[in-house]
Amino acid sequence: MRRVFTVENIDCANCAAKVESAIAALPGVESASYNFISGKMAVVAPEEVFLTFLERAMEAARRTEPQCVIAERRR
Numbered sequence: 585m586r587r588v589f590t591v592e593n594i595d596c597a598n599c600a601a602k603v604e605s606a607i608a609a610l611p612g613v614e615s616a617s618y619n620f621i622s623g624k625m626a627v628v629a630p631e632e633v634f635l636t637f638l639e640r641a642m643e644a645a646r647r648t649e650p651q652c653v654i655a656e657r658r659r
Contacts, residue, residue: 585631588624589641593651603652606644610637624657 594600597620604618607625612633618625629637638654645652 585634586626586628587634587637588626588657589638590655590657591618591623591625591645592653592655594620594623594649599649602648603645606648607641610640610644625654 591600591603594603600618600620604616604625607613607618607627608616610633612629614628614630616625616627627637627641638656641654642652645654
């Protein structure tokens with residue numbers, strides 16, 4: 585399953601790459617692709633991974649970028 589999230593408060597491409605790597609390394613995540621320009625991250629994982637994904641993603645992202653905010657994209 586693929587879901588798209590917004591990622592805010594990332595100021596440079598290097599920081600974006602760090603956050604993308606942190607998210608991609610989470611257990612169960614098959615892939616994560618962050619577009620720095622649009623501020624959107626596409627994540628592919630089994631549906632059950634998304635039950636606790638936001639909490640785990642925020643924790644992982646804030647280890648590298650403390651001001652980072654991740655939210656599920658509204659349609």
